[in-house]
Amino acid sequence: MKQKEDITAKVLENLKFESLNAIQSAMISSDLKANNIVLLAPTGSGKTVAFLLPLLHHLNQKTTGVQALILTPSRELSLQIEQVFRSMGTGFKVNCCYGGHPMKTERNNFSEPPAVLIGTPGRIAAHLRRGNFDPEPVHLLVLDEFDKSLELGFSDEMSYIIGQLPRIKKRILTSATQAIEIPEFSGVKNPVTLNFLTEENRPNIVIKAVRAKENDKLEILIQLVCHLGHEPTLVFCNHREAVDRISEILTEEKVVHDTFHGGLEQDERERALLKFRNGSHQILITTDLASRGLDIPEIKNIIHYQGAATEEAFIHRNGRTARMNAEGTAWLVLAEKESIPDFLTIISNCLRKSGYLNRHNGSHYTSAPAKRIRSAKPM
Numbered sequence: 001m002k003q004k005e006d007i008t009a010k011v012l013e014n015l016k017f018e019s020l021n022a023i024q025s026a027m028i029s030s031d032l033k034a035n036n037i038v039l040l041a042p043t044g045s046g047k048t049v050a051f052l053l054p055l056l057h058h059l060n061q062k063t064t065g066v067q068a069l070i071l072t073p074s075r076e077l078s079l080q081i082e083q084v085f086r087s088m089g090t091g092f093k094v095n096c097c098y099g100g101h102p103m104k105t106e107r108n109n110f111s112e113p114p115a116v117l118i119g120t121p122g123r124i125a126a127h128l129r130r131g132n133f134d135p136e137p138v139h140l141l142v143l144d145e146f147d148k149s150l151e152l153g154f155s156d157e158m159s160y161i162i163g164q165l166p167r168i169k170k171r172i173l174t175s176a177t178q179a180i181e182i183p184e185f186s187g188v189k190n191p192v193t194l195n196f197l198t199e200e201n202r203p204n205i206v207i208k209a210v211r212a213k214e215n216d217k218l219e220i221l222i223q224l225v226c227h228l229g230h231e232p233t234l235v236f237c238n239h240r241e242a243v244d245r246i247s248e249i250l251t252e253e254k255v256v257h258d259t260f261h262g263g264l265e266q267d268e269r270e271r272a273l274l275k276f277r278n279g280s281h282q283i284l285i286t287t288d289l290a291s292r293g294l295d296i297p298e299i300k301n302i303i304h305y306q307g308a309a310t311e312e313a314f315i316h317r318n319g320r321t322a323r324m325n326a327e328g329t330a331w332l333v334l335a336e337k338e339s340i341p342d343f344l345t346i347i348s349n350c351l352r353k354s355g356y357l358n359r360h361n362g363s364h365y366t367s368a369p370a371k372r373i374r375s376a377k378p379m
Contacts, residue, residue, distance in 0.1 A: 004028075008053060011049075015087055024050040026050075028057075035171065036171050037054075037173070038174075038180075038188070038191045040178055049088075055070075056090055056092075059140075067138060068139075069118075070119075072120060073120065073121075073144075074292060075098035085118075093114040094114050098119055099120060103126065103127075107132045110133045121149060121157035121161060138165045139169045139170070140170050141170070141172070142172045142173075143173045144174050146174060146180070150183075159185035162187060171188050205327075206327075206328075208329055210224060210334070220333055222250070224303060226255065230282065231282060233283050234302050235283065235284070235303040236286060238309065239306075240261040250285070257282075258276060258284055259284070259285045259286065262289050276296065291313065291320065301321065301328065302321050307338075308341070311341075311343035
C-alpha cells in the first residue's frame with residue numbers, strides 16, 4: 001500500500017495536480033476490491049488519469065513485453081492517452097498504434113516492446129494477426145469509450161483481440177451511456193460500476209440558440225463566428241462536405257480557422273489540432289470526429305451548425321467545453337422553420353421567441369440552463 005501511495009504522489013507531482021479528485025480516488029479504491037470496473041463519468045473529470053493510476057500500480061519493471069493494453073475508438077484519443085501517460089513520468093515505455101501511418105514504424109517499436117500499448121482496435125488486431133507482439137504478458141485491459149467503439153462497428157476486432165489475451169486479470173471499461181449492454185466477448189462479469197453521471201457532476205454549460213432569417217444559416221453562422229472569434233470555438237457539422245464549404249466561405253471572409261474531419265490525412269489532422277491548441281487560430285470547423293478524444297480545456301464555445309442526429313451525439317459534442325469545472329456555451333444555429341429535436345424540447349418554448357444575431361448590434365439569443373441537459377461523455 002505504501003508503495004502505491006508513493007507512486008501516486010509522484011505522478012500527481014509530475015502532472016502538477018494538488019490532489020486526486022473524487023473519481024480518481026474512487027477508481028483507486030475500487031481497484032483494491034474488483035477485477036472488473038465500469039466507469040461512467042462526465043467529460044473533463046480527469047477520467048484518463050483515473051484509469052491510468054490503477055493500471056500503473058499493476059505494472060512491473062522486471063516484466064518484459066506488453067503488460068497493459070488500452071483500446072480506444074479513435075487515433076486522437078489514443079494519442080491523447082499516450083501523452084497523459086508520458087506526462088505522468090512513470091519510467092515505463094508506452095507506444096501508440098493507429099491507422100493512417102506506416103505499420104512498419106510501429107512494428108519496429110515492438111523490438112523493445114512497451115509496458116503499455118494504446119491503440120485502435122483495427123490496428124491492434126492487425127499487429128496481433130501478424131505476430132508483431134506477444135499477447136501472453138498482457139494482464140490489464142482498458143476499453144476506453146467502449147460505447148463509441150461498439151457504435152463504430154469495432155465489435156469483431158475487439159472480440160478477436162480479447163480472445164488472444166489469455167492472462168487478463170483486470171478489465172476497466174469506460175462509457176458515456178449508463179445503460180450499456182456489455183457483450184460477452186469483453187469477459188466483464190459482475191463489475192463494480194462507478195457512476196459519476198449525476199446532477200452535481202454535470203458540466204457547467206449554457207445552451208443558447210440563434211435562428212436564421214429566411215433559412216440563411218451560413219450568414220448567421222458567419223456573424224456568430226465573428227462575434228465569438230476571440231474565444232476558442234468548435235463548429236460541428238454532420239458531413240465533411242459541409243465542413244469544407246464553410247471553410248471556403250470563412251476563407252473568403254478572411255476569418256482565420258482550420259478544419260478537422262476524416263477526409264484529411266493524419267498529419268493534416270494533427271497539424272490542425274496543434275494549431276488550435278496553441279492558439280494559432282481560435283476556430284475549428286469539424287465533424288463528429290472531434291466530439292470525442294479532444295482534451296483542450298480552454299474551448300469556450302460549441303456551435304451546432306448542423307444538428308446532432310441523436311441525444312448522445314449532442315452530449316458528446318458539448319463535452320468538448322466546460323471541462324474541469326470551467327464554464328462553456330453550446331450554440332444551436334437553426335433555420336427559420338427548423339424543428340427542435342425531441343431531446344431538446346425542454347428549450348423549445350424559448351426558441352419560439354428566438355432573437356437574431358447582428359454584427360453591429362451585438363448578440364440576441366435565447367438560453368436554457370445546462371443543468372437541465374444530461375451530462376457529456378467522460379474524457
